[in-house]
Amino acid sequence: MGRIATVAGSALAGAAVGAVSGRVLRGRTRRRPAGGPGVRGNPAGGWQVVTVDRAPGTVLPGGRWPEPLRRLGGAIQVEVRPAPGCRGTELAARPRPGVPLPGLAAHVVGDDPARAVRAALRQAKQLAETGEVLRADRTPMDRGRAG
Amino acid sequence: MRALCWTGVDQVAVRQVPDPELRNGHDAIVRVRQSATCGGDLPLLAGRTPYVSVGDVLGHEFLGDVVEVGPEVRRHRVGDRVVVSASVACGTCWYCQGGLPSCCDNGNPEPEVGEATYGHPVPGVFGRPRATGGFAGSHAEFVRVPYADVGAFGVPDTVSDDRALFASDAAPAGWMAADVGGVRPGDVVAVWGAGAVGQLTARAAGLLGADRVIVVDDQDDRLRMAERHSDAETIDPRHADVPAELRERTGGRGPDVCVEAVGPAWDGRIRSLAERFTGAAERPPAVREAVHACRKGGTVVVLGEFDGHVDAFPLGAVSAKGLSVRGARQHGQNYVPMLLERMARGELRTEHLATHRMPLEQGAHGYALFRDRRDGCVRTVLSPDLPAAP
Numbered sequence: 001m002g003r004i005a006t007v008a009g010s011a012l013a014g015a016a017v018g019a020v021s022g023r024v025l026r027g028r029t030r031r032r033p034a035g036g037p038g039v040r041g042n043p044a045g046g047w048q049v050v051t052v053d054r055a056p057g058t059v060l061p062g063g064r065w066p067e068p069l070r071r072l073g074g075a076i077q078v079e080v081r082p083a084p085g086c087r088g089t090e091l092a093a094r095p096r097p098g099v100p101l102p103g104l105a106a107h108v109v110g111d112d113p114a115r116a117v118r119a120a121l122r123q124a125k126q127l128a129e130t131g132e133v134l135r136a137d138r139t140p141m142d143r144g145r146a147g
Numbered sequence: 148m149r150a151l152c153w154t155g156v157d158q159v160a161v162r163q164v165p166d167p168e169l170r171n172g173h174d175a176i177v178r179v180r181q182s183a184t185c186g187g188d189l190p191l192l193a194g195r196t197p198y199v200s201v202g203d204v205l206g207h208e209f210l211g212d213v214v215e216v217g218p219e220v221r222r223h224r225v226g227d228r229v230v231v232s233a234s235v236a237c238g239t240c241w242y243c244q245g246g247l248p249s250c251c252d253n254g255n256p257e258p259e260v261g262e263a264t265y266g267h268p269v270p271g272v273f274g275r276p277r278a279t280g281g282f283a284g285s286h287a288e289f290v291r292v293p294y295a296d297v298g299a300f301g302v303p304d305t306v307s308d309d310r311a312l313f314a315s316d317a318a319p320a321g322w323m324a325a326d327v328g329g330v331r332p333g334d335v336v337a338v339w340g341a342g343a344v345g346q347l348t349a350r351a352a353g354l355l356g357a358d359r360v361i362v363v364d365d366q367d368d369r370l371r372m373a374e375r376h377s378d379a380e381t382i383d384p385r386h387a388d389v390p391a392e393l394r395e396r397t398g399g400r401g402p403d404v405c406v407e408a409v410g411p412a413w414d415g416r417i418r419s420l421a422e423r424f425t426g427a428a429e430r431p432p433a434v435r436e437a438v439h440a441c442r443k444g445g446t447v448v449v450l451g452e453f454d455g456h457v458d459a460f461p462l463g464a465v466s467a468k469g470l471s472v473r474g475a476r477q478h479g480q481n482y483v484p485m486l487l488e489r490m491a492r493g494e495l496r497t498e499h500l501a502t503h504r505m506p507l508e509q510g511a512h513g514y515a516l517f518r519d520r521r522d523g524c525v526r527t528v529l530s531p532d533l534p535a536a537p
Binding site: 051053087088115118122125126129130131132133134135136137138 | 165167168170171172173219237239240241244252253254255256257258259271280281282283291293294
């Protein structure tokens, strides 16, 4: 089993989310728990992981969460560990049980917290690897038809 | 701008669509000089690919001029004549750094669809639906090129548009097949399909030292092209038992490397919505034949673009004969500079593949010729600058 560093913020404790949630309050290692990151088939509230081809210090510069994860405030838990074979950093996140993700409106439009976490992880990976988040073409419907 | 859009099953039409715009710092906008049809477009055209939508702009094999660059673009300037790799790759992720740009982790802004279909996100490709990025295609006056420093390549002055065009997709696909197939001097290589990719696979195998290259196809004009331009032997399945012929020509061993460059069999039947979305499987006859023909311990390379599943794959032969089966979308970023150099030296000629040239407005006719292989069509090349017929 790999070892993993927990970098969960304490925003859940109710402090100002924007100011606190992005910081690494305490880095420590522990054995990966059963059902932890990398275990396939987790339910919607389970861990999701991406491998970022950069060192942990680049993925979490200054110990701060990358911006896409910061947006989710204290509603998620984040963990990192070195990826095997010099592949960079495994970056994991999951929703905190019972804490709604900011901006989601599942009761109205069916937003999926797991999907929001997945998207944030992918954006964090892209930012670390390419410096920006790739944007899709805008569709004609987005822009209105050309005259 | 004008663009050739998918408008329904077996229907395309030129429509006015908004000009592309820079969406990222690494983007460039390219004014298209030439854009080729490709066999990979045909499942889209026929409505066999989920997620294709009315208004999607087709085309992924193209060449043109840079007219606008984002602030992060370093290798290109306005006015550069470039050929663009069909797949979108960031150049910085683990896959790109490892020489697998068509497996790029960051080349698709909408990776969820690929994850659901293939277990992992698949990279973006121009002129394809959302599952592969939803980037507008090149059958248009202009096209947005993400990660332009990685996917666009300056064309040497000595290489004509007509030749360089195929460095975008067909030539790197063919070279990749020979490369990942491990073609070595003395090998016998068999290629199923004498379209542009098949012919350029045969040519690549020859340039890598294959002793004999044998191309299988049932179109006379394509076989003659393969003989003339790729220095290949040919087999026409209408007049020969292909496996028996290959055994005979290889001393009973079978070819060392077998390349499938045909794609899914197309029976002309429009699949129902239920079939499209439940993955009703088609059969890959050329793949089956290649697996059976390949020598023990040899390599089979699958170039055809199969969506989802196929049926009746001869897994037993793979196991019993110790075959290696390789497949990939073309890793163009690895090969385009080298291919352009070979084009400049005259080692790689591709002009003959563009059997038909026409303006965008005749795109429907061009695709029909290409799809039905009528009038000796190997590839239709569309040029937005050509005047539409009155």
